[in-house]
Amino acid sequence: MLTDTIKAFKEYQKKMAAYHYAAGVMYVDGTTAAPASSYKARGAALKELSGISYQLSVSQELRDMLKELMEHKDELDFVTMREAEEMTESLERMSKIPQEEFVAYSVLTSESEHIWAKAKNTNDYAAFRPYLEKIIETKRRFSGYTDPGVPVMDALLDHYEKGLNTKILDEYFANVKEKLVPIILAIGKKGQKPEYPFMNAYYPIEKQREFSQYLMDVLTIDKERCQMAETEHPYTSGLNLDDVRLTTHFYEDSFTNNMFTMIHEGGHAIYELGSDRSLADSSLAGGAAMSIHESQSRFFENMIGRSKEFCEFVFPKLCELFPEQLLGYTANDLYLAVNRAEPSLIRIEADELTYSLHIMVRYELEKQLIEGSLSTYDLPEAWNAKMKEYLGVDVPDDAHGVLQDVHWGGGMIGYFPSYSLGSAYAAQMYACMEKDIDVSSSVRKGDLKPIIDWLGERIHKHGQLYKPGEIIEKACGGEFDPKFYCDYLAKKYSEIYEL
Amino acid sequence: MLTDTIKAFKEYQKKMAAYHYAAGVMYVDGTTAAPASSYKARGAALKELSGISYQLSVSQELRDMLKELMEHKDELDFVTMREAEEMTESLERMSKIPQEEFVAYSVLTSESEHIWAKAKNTNDYAAFRPYLEKIIETKRRFSGYTDPGVPVMDALLDHYEKGLNTKILDEYFANVKEKLVPIILAIGKKGQKPEYPFMNAYYPIEKQREFSQYLMDVLTIDKERCQMAETEHPYTSGLNLDDVRLTTHFYEDSFTNNMFTMIHEGGHAIYELGSDRSLADSSLAGGAAMSIHESQSRFFENMIGRSKEFCEFVFPKLCELFPEQLLGYTANDLYLAVNRAEPSLIRIEADELTYSLHIMVRYELEKQLIEGSLSTYDLPEAWNAKMKEYLGVDVPDDAHGVLQDVHWGGGMIGYFPSYSLGSAYAAQMYACMEKDIDVSSSVRKGDLKPIIDWLGERIHKHGQLYKPGEIIEKACGGEFDPKFYCDYLAKKYSEIYEL
Numbered sequence: 001m002l003t004d005t006i007k008a009f010k011e012y013q014k015k016m017a018a019y020h021y022a023a024g025v026m027y028v029d030g031t032t033a034a035p036a037s038s039y040k041a042r043g044a045a046l047k048e049l050s051g052i053s054y055q056l057s058v059s060q061e062l063r064d065m066l067k068e069l070m071e072h073k074d075e076l077d078f079v080t081m082r083e084a085e086e087m088t089e090s091l092e093r094m095s096k097i098p099q100e101e102f103v104a105y106s107v108l109t110s111e112s113e114h115i116w117a118k119a120k121n122t123n124d125y126a127a128f129r130p131y132l133e134k135i136i137e138t139k140r141r142f143s144g145y146t147d148p149g150v151p152v153m154d155a156l157l158d159h160y161e162k163g164l165n166t167k168i169l170d171e172y173f174a175n176v177k178e179k180l181v182p183i184i185l186a187i188g189k190k191g192q193k194p195e196y197p198f199m200n201a202y203y204p205i206e207k208q209r210e211f212s213q214y215l216m217d218v219l220t221i222d223k224e225r226c227q228m229a230e231t232e233h234p235y236t237s238g239l240n241l242d243d244v245r246l247t248t249h250f251y252e253d254s255f256t257n258n259m260f261t262m263i264h265e266g267g268h269a270i271y272e273l274g275s276d277r278s279l280a281d282s283s284l285a286g287g288a289a290m291s292i293h294e295s296q297s298r299f300f301e302n303m304i305g306r307s308k309e310f311c312e313f314v315f316p317k318l319c320e321l322f323p324e325q326l327l328g329y330t331a332n333d334l335y336l337a338v339n340r341a342e343p344s345l346i347r348i349e350a351d352e353l354t355y356s357l358h359i360m361v362r363y364e365l366e367k368q369l370i371e372g373s374l375s376t377y378d379l380p381e382a383w384n385a386k387m388k389e390y391l392g393v394d395v396p397d398d399a400h401g402v403l404q405d406v407h408w409g410g411g412m413i414g415y416f417p418s419y420s421l422g423s424a425y426a427a428q429m430y431a432c433m434e435k436d437i438d439v440s441s442s443v444r445k446g447d448l449k450p451i452i453d454w455l456g457e458r459i460h461k462h463g464q465l466y467k468p469g470e471i472i473e474k475a476c477g478g479e480f481d482p483k484f485y486c487d488y489l490a491k492k493y494s495e496i497y498e499l
Numbered sequence: 500m501l502t503d504t505i506k507a508f509k510e511y512q513k514k515m516a517a518y519h520y521a522a523g524v525m526y527v528d529g530t531t532a533a534p535a536s537s538y539k540a541r542g543a544a545l546k547e548l549s550g551i552s553y554q555l556s557v558s559q560e561l562r563d564m565l566k567e568l569m570e571h572k573d574e575l576d577f578v579t580m581r582e583a584e585e586m587t588e589s590l591e592r593m594s595k596i597p598q599e600e601f602v603a604y605s606v607l608t609s610e611s612e613h614i615w616a617k618a619k620n621t622n623d624y625a626a627f628r629p630y631l632e633k634i635i636e637t638k639r640r641f642s643g644y645t646d647p648g649v650p651v652m653d654a655l656l657d658h659y660e661k662g663l664n665t666k667i668l669d670e671y672f673a674n675v676k677e678k679l680v681p682i683i684l685a686i687g688k689k690g691q692k693p694e695y696p697f698m699n700a701y702y703p704i705e706k707q708r709e710f711s712q713y714l715m716d717v718l719t720i721d722k723e724r725c726q727m728a729e730t731e732h733p734y735t736s737g738l739n740l741d742d743v744r745l746t747t748h749f750y751e752d753s754f755t756n757n758m759f760t761m762i763h764e765g766g767h768a769i770y771e772l773g774s775d776r777s778l779a780d781s782s783l784a785g786g787a788a789m790s791i792h793e794s795q796s797r798f799f800e801n802m803i804g805r806s807k808e809f810c811e812f813v814f815p816k817l818c819e820l821f822p823e824q825l826l827g828y829t830a831n832d833l834y835l836a837v838n839r840a841e842p843s844l845i846r847i848e849a850d851e852l853t854y855s856l857h858i859m860v861r862y863e864l865e866k867q868l869i870e871g872s873l874s875t876y877d878l879p880e881a882w883n884a885k886m887k888e889y890l891g892v893d894v895p896d897d898a899h900g901v902l903q904d905v906h907w908g909g910g911m912i913g914y915f916p917s918y919s920l921g922s923a924y925a926a927q928m929y930a931c932m933e934k935d936i937d938v939s940s941s942v943r944k945g946d947l948k949p950i951i952d953w954l955g956e957r958i959h960k961h962g963q964l965y966k967p968g969e970i971i972e973k974a975c976g977g978e979f980d981p982k983f984y985c986d987y988l989a990k991k992y993s994e995i996y997e998l
Contacts, residue, residue, distance in 0.1 A: 014543065015547065017540075017543070018540075018543045018544040018546070018547040018548075019544070019547065021540050021541070021543070021544040022521050022522075022525060022544040022547070022548060025524060025525050025528050025533075025541075025544075026521060026524050028528070028532070029524050029527070029528050029532070032532060033527070033528075033531060033532060033726060033728055033744070034524075034726065034742060035722065035723055035724050035725055035726040035741070035742055035743070035744075036723045036724075037723045037724045037741035037742065038724075038738070038739065038741055038742035040741060041516075041517075041520050041738065041739035041741060041742050042520070042524075042742075044513065044516070044517045044520070045517040045518070045520040045521040045524075047517070048514065048517040048518065048521070049521060052551075206705045223534065224534055224535045224536045225534050225535075225536045225537075226534055227532060227533065227534040229532055239537070239540065240537065240540035242534070242536035242537055242539060242540060243533060243534055243536065243537035243540050243541075244534070245532070245534075
């Protein structure tokens with residue numbers, strides 16, 4: 001009976017979700033609370049769990065259920081049909097990867113992230129390199145299994161966003177480069193604004209923690225379902241519709257680092273928390289694609305968080321927490337200080353304007369690494385050269401260069417472009433949103449609810465019910481066009497720098 | 500081949516340890532970092548994992564291995580022999596409990612702890628009662644499976660310490676009551692010492708956190724292998740020889756609460772971290788029995804932490820962290836303040852002298868609950884009556900009464916006596932230790948290493964290689980005798996109260 005199969009299929013998804021949850025908690029714990037020496041025990045446990053997850057993903061039981069469901073596709077409700085569709089595709093991919101290799105890869109990336117954190121702290125690229133090498137080898141091998149005949153980099157990009165490939169991205173980045181570099185050059189000619197000393201005053205961590213909690217409230221994040229923690233490299237993890245974790249990192253000599261991390265990760269969290277309740281136990285809860293996820297985080301971080309209106313709204317609260325540090329400054333100083341466009345070393349500290357050049361560096365290098373035209377031994381040198389070429393900066397050491405991001409160490413190759421695409425999607429959504437609601441005056445009041453509701457209706461509530469392209473159409477009022485992103489940045493920075 | 504079986508047996512234990520680790524991490528996460536709404540997802544994941552753990556514990560594969568090993572018992576090395584012995588006993592117990600009931604019980608206690616925390620916060624015993632009822636029913640049912648014909652309470656006590664029963668405990672408590680009550684009465688007659696206002700000054704949490712880290716260092720706890728977190732009810736969890744978690748709770752109007760929690764939990768952590776490296780992947784790593792665990796935590800908390808010498812050692816550090824709060828006070832004031840003997844409401848805040856009466860209340864009530872002579876509906880009233888009878892205090896509400904401890908909510912019935920027995924073991928160990936090393940002068944210098952080494956050699960390094968009774972013999976220089984505990988308390992409190 002089809003109804004019995006549907007019921008069994010739903011139970012099966014709950015079972016898969018249970019292992020996903022357990023592994024997710026171990027990941028979060030490993031990056032937040034666990035002592036350093038725990039990594040072996042965690043690796044062993046993850047190995048067991050990913051073994052089971054693999055078996056569940058490719059089992060004959062699932063295969064049989066999916067076959068029956070797909071044969072009766074027209075009789076299924078939309079959610080079940082999409083679940084079956086996505087899981088069939090995933091099963092077909094997964095069953096091409098031998099289980100022991102899949103499990104070994106989970107263990108590798110878990111260890112590799114641990115080694116990366118140590119390597120970054122001690123500026124020791126050599127310690128991390130063999131792990132990166134193994135990850136690249138594995139990516140190539142897996143791609144050979146799942147997408148034979150497809151260039152590896154295209155397969156990896158498609159994995160993070162269906163339909164994306166190097167041709168599209170090369171064009172996109174050429175476009176962005178063409179439009180943004182003249183603005184960056186014009187700012188260079190015009191002369192930089194003065195630095196604001198308050199940006200590097202002493203900001204006690206305890207007060208920053210309080211500010212983080214305040215920002216979660218402003219972002220209307222439900223703390224019954226979402227909690228904050230601290231990690232080396234911030235991230236958000238949607239373990240379950242009722243359990244989302246976001247992390248931040250505190251620096252005593254900067255409050256803006258944590259501030260924009262919180263708003264960025266808050267954007268991810270809002271998306272994860274926003275799936276419709278009917279998807280709670282479905283494999284379709286959560287974000288539809290990495291780039292759409294990044295559109296949400298970058299939208300909140302930049303379009304909202306770095307707007308003049310948000311600076312005006314949040315400044316009194318900052319003065320309450322840091323009265324001495326901000327004495328004599330205004331909300332407009334904050335706005336100018338957090339929108340300084342200046343080539344720099346660290347991606348997550350980069351301004352909106354130069355940000356996509358950081359992504360270009362990573363995208364071009366990972367493409368070369370995957371294609372084999374660059375060796376992991378030569379990577380730091382290549383990194384430093386590209387940073388000099390595109391951003392004009394000298395990289396002092398690998399900790400501030402190639403080791404700065406966790407992504408490659410965690411096996412996320414082909415992920416970086418999502419950040420830039422996400423920013424571009426966000427700009428287009430922003431333009432579309434402004435037709436419906438008065439964004440500026442909402443932000444000035446600190447009332448983000450109308451904005452979050454607008455995004456919720458068009459993006460969040462659907463989870464993975466629609467494909468990335470369909471979501472973009474819904475939220476951007478048409479096909480993706482990088483013009484909105486370039487226009488947005490040109491307008492904002494022309495104004496700030498009086499170009 | 501026996502050697503093949505031994506190898507497979509070791510691998511099998513590693514596999515079991517992996518599931519134990521994953522479940523342990525979820526437990527720790529659930530009590531520390533997870534958002535409140537996560538409990539359902541965690542319950543579902545724990546259900547899956549405990550299902551596998553159950554299967555691993557009773558599988559035919561394990562049964563076959565153990566049978567072969569036990570047939571060649573004389574040819575095995577000591578560690579393997581003891582592993583086989585303990586696991587055979589556990590398999591025999593476990594296989595008597597139907598899997599679905601075992602799994603349901605894991606889910607029940609996970610949910611019940613969550614409900615308990617809410618009930619305590621809102622003083623709502625009625626919300627917690629049905630869970631307690633189910634736990635008691637399950638305990639009785641399981642005991643019928645595993646120990647038919649044995650009184651349930653005896654079976655539960657034996658579970659926490661092999662050989663313990665109500666007869667032994669009834670005698671022990673009668674003894675303790677007979678010796679300690681006269682001292683408590685004498686103090687009552689003599690008149691109480693004045694209270695110290697500094698005990699309830701304002702102590703910022705951030706400074707207390709710093710003090711906690713300092714105490715971990717004094718206790719020589721390796722932070723690479725052990726990390727601290729915060730929970731409603733503090734505990735220590737040895738997830739692995741390289742991953743031990745201890746938790747504390749901060750109150751702004753007391754620094755001693757956290758101080759003695761840290762030293763108490765630190766004692767547990769030292770024990771968990773102290774297993775010999777050769778037991779790292781063995782099922783025999785960790786504490787030998789709950790009462791021996793408590794002997795370590797109570798030893799550090801009371802014999803060390805509440806000693807005059809430790810107060811002298813730690814006072815300068817406290818003055819550095821809390822200069823205004825402690826202005827005008829001395830180390831001797833601290834000593835007297837933390838050793839006030841006065842009947843009170845909360846077990847974990849009780850002084851050393853009246854502590855065992857708190858345990859008696861719980862032991863007598865849980866015995867009645869298990870035997871069926873007391874209903875969960877009547878429990879709060881019975882609790883309040885006993886607190887009045889033994890300690891002379893009026894319980895204002897259930898949050899400060901029957902809801903104060905997590906244990907029953909977590910299914911730990913028959914556990915409380917371990918605390919009192921542990922204190923009594925600790926006193927006997929202390930007397931024995933003093934023959935070998937100059938405890939007082941070590942403590943005065945804040946050099947706990949000789950003390951920890953002494954315990955390590957006699958107790959910690961053995962893990963569960965020996966049975967509780969054998970460990971007591973090793974560490975106490977003879978059979979257990981409650982006389983040492985009563986003498987220790989009589990001497991300490993006669994001196995403080997000049998009796």
